[in-house]
Amino acid sequence: MQQSMKPSEKLEQVEIKVKVRRFNQERGQYWQEYKLVVDRFTQMTEVLRRIKSEQDPTLAYRASCHMAVCGSCAMKLNNEPRLACKTLALDLVRKYNTNEIVVEPMDFFKVEKDLIVDMEDFYSRMYKVKPRLYPAKEVVENKAEQRLTPEDQKELWKFAQCIWCGLCVSSCPAVRIDKEFLGPAAHAKGYRFLADPRDTLYEERLKVLIDSSWRCTYCYQCFNVCPRDVEPVTTIKKTRAHTKFLKQKSEVAETGEKHVKAIFESIRNTGKLEEAKVYLTTYGLVTSIRDMLYTMRNGKTQLALIKEKKVNEIGQIQKLMGEKE
Incomplete structure (x- = not known):
């Protein structure tokens, strides 16, 4: 049975401030703020559409399907990587307890204009x-x-x-x-x-x-x-x-396999992860000595010298690992 909404829920409207990190070739990076009223149905793509159509036609962003299928509206909202169409404005207001929503382009990618990045x-x-x-x-x-x-x-x-x-x-x-x-x-x-x-x-x-x-x-x-x-x-x-x-493996892949095997052996023999021993087995003596000198200079050598004791009833762990009947 569908529950009826309270009158306050039906009429809830909130004024928000949208702070957009903008960019263009002439001006570089700058911030611009907009204000508008939203309700509980307003997606962030709708927020951007209204800003562009009602306040500032120069604002550039991507959006297409408005239903989390095309992926065009990916951006950062209050520093969270999100799809704008899958994000309701009032959800951000409630989550961060503020009426200000910060909108930025995705990290890592080169910004072409405003919220549009080079993919x-x-x-x-x-x-x-x-x-x-x-x-x-x-x-x-x-x-x-x-x-x-x-x-x-x-x-x-x-x-x-x-x-x-x-x-x-x-x-x-x-x-x-x-x-x-x-x-x-x-x-x-x-x-x-x-x-x-x-x-x-x-x-x-x-x-x-x-x-x-x-x-x-x-x-x-x-x-x-x-x-x-x-x-x-x-x-x-x-x-x-x-x-x-894979017949021919890169050095990275071979090191990765050594690391996995070293972890397996450590847990099988002691029931614990002996990190110093795992590191030595994975990277070899020369690299381990070099990194040990680094840890000594940073006062962390004692962490590498901890001697682990086998857990009680190690046979039960080995049985789980298929080592014993």
């Missing part, structure tokens, strides 16, 4: 993973049919929901510091086809994705900001599991 770098990363299905020749020639099982569809469905908005890349610290990292969106799209049994470019995709997958820092920012709950970081974890199928 060329984003698209180039996406195209590197060849973001479409390459079926077998027999299927293309209509000589065979290849169906997707319900189990395969269940695995792929979530990762196929990426709308190329760029929010995950804009919030990813690894993209900023490592040019070889493809970014969360490219990995979500790449794994969607890597795990598709109908695709024929498995080896080629693997070569593109594996090295990059080990460059992720697992900060989970992409997980937090994705408006479609795609969970790009999950695809990166799943892609790493395919490393064993």
Whole structure:
């Protein structure tokens, strides 16, 4: 049974101040403020549309579908990477307990004008993973049919929901510091086809994705900001599991495998994560000594010298890991 709204809810209207970080080639970066009245149905795309049509026709932004499908209206709202169409103005007012809403373009990307950013770098990363299905020749020639099982569809469905908005890349610290990292969106799209049994470019995709997958820092920012709950970081974890199928591995991938093995051995032997030992096994003696000198200069050596004791009933942990019956 649908509940009736209170009169105060029906008539709720609030005046907000929208502070927009603007940019153009002539003037550079500057801030501009606008005021308007909104109600509980007003999306931030509607706020921007009203500002542009009623107050300032020079304001530039992107928006298309207004229903979280096209990804065009990605921006920062009160310093949060969001889709403007999926954000109600009054939700921001209540969440931050202020009538001022700060609107900015996405981070990382070059700003072209106001809230519009250059997405060329984003698209180039996406195209590197060849973001479409390459079926077998027999299927293309209509000589065979290849169906997707319900189990395969269940695995792929979530990762196929990426709308190329760029929010995950804009919030990813690894993209900023490592040019070889493809970014969360490219990995979500790449794994969607890597795990598709109908695709024929498995080896080629693997070569593109594996090295990059080990460059992720697992900060989970992409997980937090994705408006479609795609969970790009999950695809990166799943892609790493395919490393064993790659014949020629990069140094980064080999180091990553050593790290995983070292963690496994540490937990199997002690039930704990012996970080100093894991580091030594992963990076070798020379690198470990160099980094040990760095920790000594910063007064953190004692953390590396902690001797871990095995947990009680270590056999139970080993049994869970398949080591003992």
